[in-house]
Amino acid sequence: MRRVLAPAKVNLYLHVVGRRDDGYHLLDSLVVFADIGDRLTAAPADRLSLSVEGPEAAALAGLGDDNLVLRAGRLLAASAGPAAAPAAALHLEKRLPVASGIGGGSSDAAAALRLLAPLWRQSAGAADLPAMAARLGADVPACLAARPVWVGGVGDQIDVAEALPAAGIVLANPRRALATPAVFQARRGPFSAVDRFAAMPPDAAALAAALATRRNDLTDAARMLVPQIDDVLQRLAGLPGALIARMSGSGATCFALFADRPAAAAAARELGAAKPEWWVEGGALLAAPPPIEHPTPRHVGNAPG
DSSP: OEEEEEEEEEEEEEEEEEEOTTSOEEEEEEEEEEEEEEEEEEEEOSSOEEEEESTTGGGGTTTGGGSHHHHHHHHHHHHHOTTTOOOEEEEEEOOSOSSSSSOHHHHHHHHHHHHHHHHTTOTTOGGGHHHHHHHHOTTHHHHHHOSOEEEETTTTEEEEOOOOOOOEEEEEEOSOOOOHHHHHHHOOSOOOOOOOOSSOOSSHHHHHHHHTTSOBTTHHHHHHHOTHHHHHHHHHHTSTTOOEEEEOTTSSOEEEEESSHHHHHHHHHHHHHHOTTSEEEEEEBOSSOOOOBOOOOOOOOOSOO
């Protein structure tokens, strides 16, 4: 049995720098990950299956075989050929809200690739996993890296970033799902420039200062569709110790950075108490991909999800 955290993806800044002839937008973003996320477990089985539980599981109930975790598994299985017939019982503990700008489904799919390739002793090798990730969705390649990366193109150009300074983070969502295509369609205004850091800031305060000269170009469009984002940003910015507040991805989840995990945890408790109807979590930024764990075996379900 193997288990791994599928961490929340956070766009510390996101510039829309152009648009291709096919309508897809070109991006420049610093993408990082938090130690807040879903957990995916895989165990050997006689067929590929997925069970889902957790506080955010209900939102996935209607997906069935279209769940990104199963799609990732089928894609990886196809690369091995019909003779290999790999299978596994997958269990997803869903804790991240869906359609929320923090890559929950994409991170789950990336976690499935990371877990199943060694479990199946996949001959395709890790070198093919980024290509598979790109076929699953624009955010999946970055989520496969699961460490700080610069993202370019339509999400397919991934460059490993320098080590991030330690920082705490609070994530908050007003319980409003927001479809990415709708946000891009609503976006107006000129394109921005690529604006990567010349060097990674040395601490959380310096990181926040560097981010203050950059932005998320999708924020205004998302705010028109979900006005509650304004309240989320204002409340995050007003938390004790908050260094910067910003929306992640296409929203509606927003984040605030803090000097460390204890400050973020205290701020998350304060915000959660004030807005119990919101989804609020506190944690820290990850410096490296979450390790694959080998927990004591438990029942992980064998029914298709």
